[in-house]
Amino acid sequence: MMRCRRATRWMVTALDGELPARRRRALDGHVARCPACRHEMATTAAVLQGVGGLATSSEVPGRLEQATFRRVRLLAAAEAERAATRAWWMRLRLPALGFATAVVATVAVGLMRGSGDRPLAPRPGDGGRRVVAQAPTKDKPPLVASRERGGPQATATVPAEPPPELAAAPELFVDLPLLRNMEKLEHFETIRTTTLDDGEEQSNG
Amino acid sequence: MATVHADEPAPESAERPREAPAESAPDAGSGFAAAAADPDVALMLRCQSGEEAAFQDLFRKFSPRVLQFARRFVGSEARAEEVTQDVFVQVFRFRHRYRPQSRFSTWLYTIATNLCLNEVRRPERHLRVDLWNRRDGEERPEGPPLPDPAAVTPEEGAAARQLGQRLEALVAELPPKQRAALLLSRVDGLAYRDVAEALGSTEGAVKALLFRATQTLKRGLRDYL
Amino acid sequence: MKRLGIVALLTAVLAAPVVRAQQPRPWHQLSPDEQRRAWENYRRYQQLPEHKQRSLEERYQRFQAMPPQDRDRLRQNYETYRGFDPGQRQEFGQKYRRWKSGQH
Numbered sequence: 001m002m003r004c005r006r007a008t009r010w011m012v013t014a015l016d017g018e019l020p021a022r023r024r025r026a027l028d029g030h031v032a033r034c035p036a037c038r039h040e041m042a043t044t045a046a047v048l049q050g051v052g053g054l055a056t057s058s059e060v061p062g063r064l065e066q067a068t069f070r071r072v073r074l075l076a077a078a079e080a081e082r083a084a085t086r087a088w089w090m091r092l093r094l095p096a097l098g099f100a101t102a103v104v105a106t107v108a109v110g111l112m113r114g115s116g117d118r119p120l121a122p123r124p125g126d127g128g129r130r131v132v133a134q135a136p137t138k139d140k141p142p143l144v145a146s147r148e149r150g151g152p153q154a155t156a157t158v159p160a161e162p163p164p165e166l167a168a169a170p171e172l173f174v175d176l177p178l179l180r181n182m183e184k185l186e187h188f189e190t191i192r193t194t195t196l197d198d199g200e201e202q203s204n205g
Numbered sequence: 206m207a208t209v210h211a212d213e214p215a216p217e218s219a220e221r222p223r224e225a226p227a228e229s230a231p232d233a234g235s236g237f238a239a240a241a242a243d244p245d246v247a248l249m250l251r252c253q254s255g256e257e258a259a260f261q262d263l264f265r266k267f268s269p270r271v272l273q274f275a276r277r278f279v280g281s282e283a284r285a286e287e288v289t290q291d292v293f294v295q296v297f298r299f300r301h302r303y304r305p306q307s308r309f310s311t312w313l314y315t316i317a318t319n320l321c322l323n324e325v326r327r328p329e330r331h332l333r334v335d336l337w338n339r340r341d342g343e344e345r346p347e348g349p350p351l352p353d354p355a356a357v358t359p360e361e362g363a364a365a366r367q368l369g370q371r372l373e374a375l376v377a378e379l380p381p382k383q384r385a386a387l388l389l390s391r392v393d394g395l396a397y398r399d400v401a402e403a404l405g406s407t408e409g410a411v412k413a414l415l416f417r418a419t420q421t422l423k424r425g426l427r428d429y430l
Numbered sequence: 431m432k433r434l435g436i437v438a439l440l441t442a443v444l445a446a447p448v449v450r451a452q453q454p455r456p457w458h459q460l461s462p463d464e465q466r467r468a469w470e471n472y473r474r475y476q477q478l479p480e481h482k483q484r485s486l487e488e489r490y491q492r493f494q495a496m497p498p499q500d501r502d503r504l505r506q507n508y509e510t511y512r513g514f515d516p517g518q519r520q521e522f523g524q525k526y527r528r529w530k531s532g533q534h
Contacts, residue, residue: 012415016390018397043430047422050372051391057269058276061286068264068290072297076257158469162457166472168298170457172490173468176475178508179489184526188507194525295491302484319488323495405485 002030007037011044082167245309253300260300264293267310271317274388277377278321288324292317311399318385318403325381368429375425383418386411 007030013019014027031037166173184191245266251259268289275288295316303312376384382404389400390411401411423430460468475483493501514522 009416012419013397013412016397016415018412043423044419046430047419047426048391050368050426051376051387051422054369054373054376054392055273056392058273060265060268060272060289064272064286064290065264065268068268068293069261071290071294072260073257075294075297076255158462158465162465162469163472166468167457169487169490170460170465170468171455171494172487173471173475174460174464175490175493176471176486178504179486179493181508181511182489182493182504184522185504185507185511187529188511191522191526191529194529196521196524196528299487302487304480315484315488319491320495323492326492326496405488 002026004030004034004037004040007031007034008040011041012048015041015045015048079164079168082164085161243308246305249300249303249309250305252297253303260293260297263296263309267313268293270393271313274314274317274393275321275324277373277384277388278381279324284324288317288320291320295320307402308399310393311395311402314389314393314395314399314403315405318389319405322381322385368426371426371429372422375422378425379418379421382406383414383421386414387418390415 007027010019010023010027014024019027031041161167162170172179178185245263248259248263252263271292272285272289275292276282276285279285279288292313296313299316303309376387379387385404386400389395389403390397395403397408397411401408404411404414406414457465457468475486478486493504496504511519511522
């Protein structure tokens with residue numbers, strides 16, 4: 001037997017058409033038997049109907065449309081400029097990359113010939129730095145250098161040109177750990193002063 | 206001047222008119238399937254490709270609704286317009302984040318809700334109710350009064366207008382998340398799961414918000430019911 | 431005295447916090463350390479599921495819209511949070527869950 005309290009809680013959901021069929025039948029059955037809930041249902045329906053009758057849209061002034069389009073055009077232009085700068089940088093790097101590759105290949109061949117065709121292998125513990133040449137993809141910009149495990153630290157792994165997502169909102173990523181804990185930080189003092197049950201309290205440190 | 210979108214007709218029953226439920230959309234495993242089912246998705250995909258006209262079409266279609274939504278959260282007409290502009294700039298800036306598996310309007314209202322809730326948290330915000338308290342004789346081209354199609358006499362029409370204004374004022378006084386849930390659900394016709402997505406919440410939480418909001422409105426409208 | 435009052439009023443008005451959110455800094459204005467952190471966090475962010483990425487973006491929008499003093503307060507709280515030892519962090523987590531359960 002449904003209680004009025006539960007019936008009342010289900011009314012809005014039912015009137016919004018979101019109550020599962022089984023529960024809707026139970027509610028309808030209760031409302032049919034309970035005059036108070038019948039009145040409550042009618043009142044709720046009237047209120048929701050009133051809310052549904054509120055204006056859904058507003059006339060948009062021409063200045064708002066023009067201002068928005070202008071701002072978006074500027075944004076698009078800025079994105080295009082960043083893309084063009086990246087393209088120019090890549091055009092400069094690729095020939096230099098080709099030259100560097102040729103030099104390395106020449107040196108490697110010379111070393112192999114000089115050492116009696118012994119294959120060149122990294123010596124143990126030789127965590128030397130190497131320049132990684134990567135063809136840029138949409139998601140992965142070229143790295144300046146990569147870090148070898150156990151070896152000396154590379155000078156930088158940060159790309160010379162950040163990818164678009166990173167460039168569009170760099171501070172999002174600077175503050176990412178803060179954002180991940182944002183709710184806790186917003187209510188920090190309140191949470192710190194929240195009382196736990198005796199059994200849950202842990203001693204500090 | 207953007208095209209005015211006519212208000213949806215008042216429903217005969219209390220059951221709200223809703224956007225087509227998400228379940229009825231074809232399996233949007235690809236953007237093309239979703240675009241075929243939903244013209245707004247198609248526009249958004251074109252916007253992602255860089256078509257300025259597609260963005261403008263989306264703006265013209267949805268800005269009247271977003272502006273009305275924003276007006277119920279901010280303290281001035283000017284600020285409502287600024288928020289509306291910010292919403293669509295965010296739509297453009299983060300256009301590559303949109304996935305066609307999700308309804309475009311849900312994504313749009315997620316952005317709008319976030320920006321409007323930010324507004325409420327500003328210390329400079331003003332009371333919302335003064336947006337609806339007009340001086341006598343002042344022309345109001347938009348917003349309430351709530352017309353009563355059944356009103357026959359001037360007295361009935363005036364009573365309906367008074368009720369509409371009272372309702373707007375009560376909605377404006379609701380806690381922001383309750384207000385957002387109620388407007389998204391009942392005024393903008395989003396399904397509960399889309400409201401939950403827009404609020405970054407769960408369906409259960411949405412139901413709780415709507416229940417509390419409705420109880421508050423009922424108490425405030427006791428004299429009218 | 432009256433002039434002093436007007437000057438004080440003008441100063442207060444001009445020094446009032448900007449209503450619109452401050453514009454975030456572009457990449458080249460970040461310090462090398464900030465750029466390194468941003469890059470590392472960006473790589474972690476890329477591994478997150480879509481809905482979590484979106485949630486973080488929404489929080490970022492909200493954070494940027496806050497007055498500067500609120501942002502500073504959150505940063506200070508974050509530094510305090512980072513300084514917790516494991517026991518303090520565990521206790522804070524329990525209190526957070528208790529607080530959260532009382533929110534709905």
